[in-house]
Amino acid sequence: MLQVWTYSLVSVFLVSLVAIVGLVSLSVKTEKLKKILIYFISFSAGALFGDAFIHLLPELAEDGIVLGVSLSIIFGIVLFFSLEKVIHWRHCHMPTTKTHVHPFAYMNLFGDALHNFIDGLIIAASYIVSIPAGVATTIAVLLHEIPQEIGDFGVLVYAGFSKGKAVLMNFFTALTAVLGVVVALLLSGWFAGIEQYFIGIAIGGFLYIAGSDLIPELHKETKISASLIQILTFVLGVLVMMSLLLLE
Numbered sequence: 001m002l003q004v005w006t007y008s009l010v011s012v013f014l015v016s017l018v019a020i021v022g023l024v025s026l027s028v029k030t031e032k033l034k035k036i037l038i039y040f041i042s043f044s045a046g047a048l049f050g051d052a053f054i055h056l057l058p059e060l061a062e063d064g065i066v067l068g069v070s071l072s073i074i075f076g077i078v079l080f081f082s083l084e085k086v087i088h089w090r091h092c093h094m095p096t097t098k099t100h101v102h103p104f105a106y107m108n109l110f111g112d113a114l115h116n117f118i119d120g121l122i123i124a125a126s127y128i129v130s131i132p133a134g135v136a137t138t139i140a141v142l143l144h145e146i147p148q149e150i151g152d153f154g155v156l157v158y159a160g161f162s163k164g165k166a167v168l169m170n171f172f173t174a175l176t177a178v179l180g181v182v183v184a185l186l187l188s189g190w191f192a193g194i195e196q197y198f199i200g201i202a203i204g205g206f207l208y209i210a211g212s213d214l215i216p217e218l219h220k221e222t223k224i225s226a227s228l229i230q231i232l233t234f235v236l237g238v239l240v241m242m243s244l245l246l247l248e
Helices: 002-027 030-061 067-086 105-129 131-158 163-174 176-190 194-218 224-247
Strands: none
Touching (some): 002 163, 163 176
16 A cells, blocks of 8 residues: 555655646747647546546456446546536637637636545555556646646636746645545545546546647647648557557
């Protein structure tokens, strides 16, 4: 169990460090940043789908998928849908522009903190299932966090935060993932098999994020050449998840 704690805490700390990636966007023009991010988004979408179907779902299926697990997957979808609808916050993967105005900054921070807490639950639960599953999930979350954190950084700067404060606030909200790890690992010690339901939530969340947030963003680009590159980077994301099977 010590190994699971170590892997989980190191993983969420690495994911939390992604919060400072927003600084990168300062030296890149908005239009150029959009062109870069759109391919990273397609790669991230492929990785999320790949992790859900190649690593997490097969782990659950080993002992049979009972109704409770199926319901936890649906709950994961509903949970992330509710985050968007109830608190008016969404995963944003594009920088702020005059035509792309973001939700209020503090609401965004609250939503980001809650999302990172859930990420911590998911990462810890994946490591409980197996180390390779945990590594795959960490990579999938990490890839998704990079464009998201750039978007969040833009929200805070647009709202009037200084660049230093924006990075600091992003980092503090990212640390809620550590709390998620602690909660997941403590609960797994008290309730046997609870990690299966966390994994179900992870699958539902990954499917919702990739299908509802990322892919619609990709459809905004209609040029044939760009679309083909999107497809290739999407497939590459899936292949990266497949390559992690070699760790098992």
